[in-house]
Amino acid sequence: MKALAYLNKFLWKYRGRLFLGFLFILASNIIQAIMPSIVQDAVDQFKTFIEQYAAVESKEIFYQEKVLPFAGYIVALYIGLALLRAVFVFMMRQTIIIVSRLIEYDLKNEIYDQYQRLSLSFYKRNNTGDLMNRISEDVSKVRTYLGPGLMYPINLICLFTVTLIFMIDKSVELTLWTLVPLPIMSVLIYLVSSTMNKRSERVQHQQSRLTTFVQETFSGIRVIKAYNRQSESLNSFTEESNEYKKRSLRLVLINAFFAPIIMLLIGLSTIITIYVGGIKTIGNEISYGDIVQFVIYVNMLTWPFASIGWVTSIVQRAAASQQRINEFMNEQPEIVSGEKSIEQMNGKLEFRNVTFEYPNTKIEALNNINFCIEPGKTLAVIGKTGSGKSTIADLAARLYDPTEGKVLIDGVPLQKFELNSFRSHIGYVPQEVFLFSDTIANNISFGLENEHSLDTIRQAAINAHIDHNVMEFKDGYETIMGERGITLSGGQKQRISIARALIRQPELLILDDCLSAVDTETEEVILNRLKKLEKPTTTIISSHRISSIQHADEIIFLDSGKISERGTHEDLLKLKGAYYKLYLKQLAES
Template sequence: MKSLSYLNKYFFKYKWRFLLGIVFIVISNYFGVKMPKYVGDATDQLLKNTSINTTSEIIFLALKIGGLYVLYSVLSGFFLFLTRQAIIVMSRLIEFDLKNEIYAHYQRLDYSFYKKNATGDLMNRISEDVSQVRMYLGPGIMYSINLVALFFLVIFQMIDLNAWLTLFVLIPLPIMSFLIYKVSSKMNSLSTDVQKEQSLLSTIAQETFAGIRVVKAYSREKETHEKFNASSLNYKKKNMRLVLVNSLFMPTIVFLIGVSTITAIYIGGLLAYDEKISVGGILAFIMFVNKLTWPFASLGWVTSINQRAAASQKRINEFLQIQPEIVNKNQDSFELKGDIEFNNVSYTYPNSGIVALNNLNFKIKEGETFAIIGRTGSGKSTIVNILMRQFDPTNGSITVNGTDLKSLNLDEYRNQTGVVPQEVFLFSDTIAENIRFGRNDDVQPEEIKEAARKAHVLHNIEAFPDQFETILGERGVNLSGGQKQRVSIARALIRKPKLLVLDDCLSAVDTETEEIILSNLQQDTKSRTTVIVSHRISSIRNASNIIVLDHGKVIEQGSHDELMAQNGLYTDMYHKQLAEEK
């Protein structure tokens, strides 16, 4: 339950709403418990003076009691409405805040966090777990306060009528709370099972539909259906169990209400026989007991939803407590000029222990085109990630304009760079929006067009009926691999970056297109430093400085001609690629 104390700051934020809610609960219950006493007294009045009761007197009494009943019910109901407006609305407001808090925290966390945690888990914290916590903030709190308020309002009236009877009728109530708690807990654990099975089922379906072309091409429809069917069967089984326990819930309550009522009538009857309580008193008692049963039942239910909420909040707290390893400590603005130096940089992936970079030393000069070439898995993308400070090197340091990258204003640094990652990611939005994403200020349509032209994708876009308004993604147009890469290049170019980093982003275009794009890029190299990563020599041969990477080490370095003269791995790759082209 300790984990829930995290939410206290939110109760504090909405303190007035919360306090008002408590006041409304008390008022609502105050009107709610006035009736039994009146009904009891009126009954006694009728029974005692049978001889003097005229019909009109009886009608008057009945009208008075009936009128009061309606009045108090309306008042009690009205304040119950206000209670829910205060407390349930508060819970929804906190739910909104909490979701935003978690989301904002997610965005602060770095790449390594996303590597460690599955997307499904992240989604669950923000949807499923927050919903569970909301149950504690709303109904959980409301019914708890309700029980306390009602108990104190009723108990003195009951003791006043008869202390012994009070004791007897109250005995079944805690037992009922306990039973309801047991049933609710079972229901909760079963519905968790059902939810798990359901998300498994959706994952299977989603994966099949996303990969439908592979499924059909290998004609594996039957097998995928069997897989779906097996999971669906499990889902059904678990749901049946839940239904069974669910159907115990109401009968348990009704049974125990019955026991309390019978106790009240039986013991009350015995006491009335000894004239220790009136018949009207018994009637009032039964009404009190009926008022108390649901709140006592809710105690069991509330305990179990609170436990569930505590478990959810614990999971949320675990995420909220994670601090990003990459933090921006500096708010000073600076101008990026290039001049980036790697000093003895090594990197080992923590999860796999793979030494991806091994003691790298090189310098990227301002305004130059710097290239990194190497076989697959040699560590090129790792360099790009470190350069963008997605993660920090295990050893060594990177300096930018002579300052350690770790102490630079990271936002400014990233704002002045444009990266085209190796794995293209485009949003399910229009092409224009995808390109505009590269900028956070106002962008004119001409600028988008110009960026697309430079990335040599304009003619493709203009061939679509909706041109720049063409929707990409699942329900939109599918771009070819090379088109996607070029839209992603346009997104980087529209930033007008001081440092442009291209991670193997021309791999899916032919050499002719590649040449056009490279020559377009060449046009504004004066104001820009460019880092090109590739495993194709044609992409990088014009770079002023090339490093050849092998197993995370720089094994050769120089311009194309210098490297050719060295007659090493670079020359070897060159000849092989030339032969392939021919």
């Protein structure tokens, strides 16, 4: 329950509306409690009319002058009150349920904002399904608590207090008898609804397994078809969806208990009321009308009492959900922004005794790396797969902080810089291309904050040697790319990703194996373009291919996270070490 305290700040924010909502609840319940006493009045009055009817002489006049006006008055009063109550109920939902939606909105935004603040390693630790659930499923459970979960209990307290005053005024003993079954009902409903919740959670869990499964099938459809796994895939799906069906049926079973329990207990209360009330009427303690009034009260109180059980389980679920949300909200980003903002970056990048260990796996990806790139120069990183090339790129972009040692720009450790300011000076092309399902133009201009023209976009595309391809498309730069740019070839995607980095005219350009899918000719064009950028750009480029990096000012050869050889292309060839062997091999291949 403590977890829900997190929401208090939102409740406080909307306190005005909530207070109004409370007033509406109170008003609607007072009216609701008055209405049965009108029925009571009517019943007793008509009983008197019936008794008088036999004795009066002019029956027509009696009917016209006494009965009809009274009936008219009662009907008008009852309908009038019912309408007034309807207005209050409407207003009550318009205030309280709306507050719950507003808080849902705030909470979602807050979670999304927190997601964006958290560091890369957080995303490596948690899977996408979890992240999605927090912001959709869990928030919606919390919302149920804020809406119905607040409204019904307040409603019950109001209604119960008001009706109790009316009932006790009539007969204390009858009131006690009438109320006996209601708490029993609350407990039973609680038991049923908590079982129901457990089962519906299991249904939901299976539902998300199904979704994940189907989603994976769609993304992996090429592999599935190529390996002829359609029927196996269908079998697994049938299995999963069979499980879903079983769980749903179990939920339906427990659901079916809900209504009968309520009806049974209303029936019980009604019978007790009529029996005890009947005895009291015979003893002339109360009137016929009073019994009717009590029966209506019993029916009126049923749903609110049933809702206690229901609300209890809603609150429990909301608390569990909020607990999960809080876990993420309390998480601190590991990459903490510094204070210093950068107006002018020269672009001298230095790794000083850098060692890096991945926090979750304890794999030491880099061991005592030292290098320094002067402004405008190019450093190349080459090495086998898994040797740590991408890790160097990630550290240079400050997606991670080194475990030991320092990464410095212009002699200042990256931690000292204001994060946004630092990142606005770099262009980073990750090894795995990611494109948004948007137009090509928007994908390229993604990192630009201010207004930009098509020419700017085209210039970047020309530098990435993709402009001529784009111009061949029917819609040119307005071509919408499918999910993750599925309509483009691997090499085209890589070049768009490069254009996205170049358009920012960064002082530091980080290219992580981003030419792997282009042919050597295209590669050469791009590398030549990079040399002729308007602004001197410090470049760090990693690759498997010697052709991509041979012109770099310095090349480091990585082996299991350590620098084993370093120098220019010529130096390394002379050394006749691992680099030289790789060179001969690639030469033979080409």
